Amino acid sequence: MPFAGLLWFIIMLLPLVILQRLLHREIQAVLLIVTRNPQLTIGLFSILFFPGVFLHELSHFLMAKILRVPTGKISLIPTSLPNGRLQMGYVETAQTDIVRDSLIGLAPLIAGSLFIAYAGLNRMGLITLLDVLANGQTELFWMGLKLLPQVSDFYLWFYLAFAISSTMMPSESDRHAWLPLGLWTSGLLALAIFAGAGAWMLKNIAPLLNDFFGSVATLFGLSVALHTLLLLPTMLLHRIVSRVTGVDVR
Numbered sequence: 001m002p003f004a005g006l007l008w009f010i011i012m013l014l015p016l017v018i019l020q021r022l023l024h025r026e027i028q029a030v031l032l033i034v035t036r037n038p039q040l041t042i043g044l045f046s047i048l049f050f051p052g053v054f055l056h057e058l059s060h061f062l063m064a065k066i067l068r069v070p071t072g073k074i075s076l077i078p079t080s081l082p083n084g085r086l087q088m089g090y091v092e093t094a095q096t097d098i099v100r101d102s103l104i105g106l107a108p109l110i111a112g113s114l115f116i117a118y119a120g121l122n123r124m125g126l127i128t129l130l131d132v133l134a135n136g137q138t139e140l141f142w143m144g145l146k147l148l149p150q151v152s153d154f155y156l157w158f159y160l161a162f163a164i165s166s167t168m169m170p171s172e173s174d175r176h177a178w179l180p181l182g183l184w185t186s187g188l189l190a191l192a193i194f195a196g197a198g199a200w201m202l203k204n205i206a207p208l209l210n211d212f213f214g215s216v217a218t219l220f221g222l223s224v225a226l227h228t229l230l231l232l233p234t235m236l237l238h239r240i241v242s243r244v245t246g247v248d249v250r
Helices: 004-035 038-048 050-066 098-123 126-134 138-150 154-165 178-194 198-204 206-245
Strands: 071-075 090-093
Touching: 004 038, 004 206, 038 050, 050 071, 050 090, 050 098, 050 154, 098 154, 098 178, 098 206, 138 154, 154 206, 178 198, 198 206
Parallel strands: none
Antiparallel strands: 071 090
8 A cells, every 4th residue: 555654643643632632631631639739749850751852842942043043031830821731832934935833843742752762762761562463473462561671761751752752742832834835845745746746756756755654654654552551540540539539520
């Protein structure tokens, strides 16, 4: 299938976004029930995800510097927004052309994906398990999965992979230049096809893009697995503390 990589990218992206929001909500609910203090809840939540927030904002800053875009204030202090959402941090950057704005907004996703690749595939040894699964050796795969906690510093890398994958998605403000860039790109693509370059692009460019999206989809799949693994016990913990305290939040 020529666009299987893109299809898997789309399939993995949606559940990752949904699972992130669900898990964040459940964690905040547990913290709020236990502390009974919204400010303390925000503080504990921000500490839990600090590695991800730090990498998120650092990637914005570094990408802006690489592209020679002026930067302003940097903050890693969480702030409650008027719409009820929580802003974990920010980096002020000067508005520039849509290409550089898009790359600066995309930086957290790039940095987060690279870290997940390193932590998950390299440090936790998941690349071996994926190869085993791809070869159809399911029994060996499950055996290796059970032995994962014995990998050196497994729980540290597991936590970092979770915290970073859970905060790597660009925010709404990060994505502000994506629509105009997408329209420009679509227009140029249509002109190239109209000029007769469609067959050449399908043969030479499409396979590269398909492999790229397939690789990113694999990393998204690892993030989905991490969030699924943590969501179920967190939901159970939410029910337990709610029943014990007689307090619940939605």
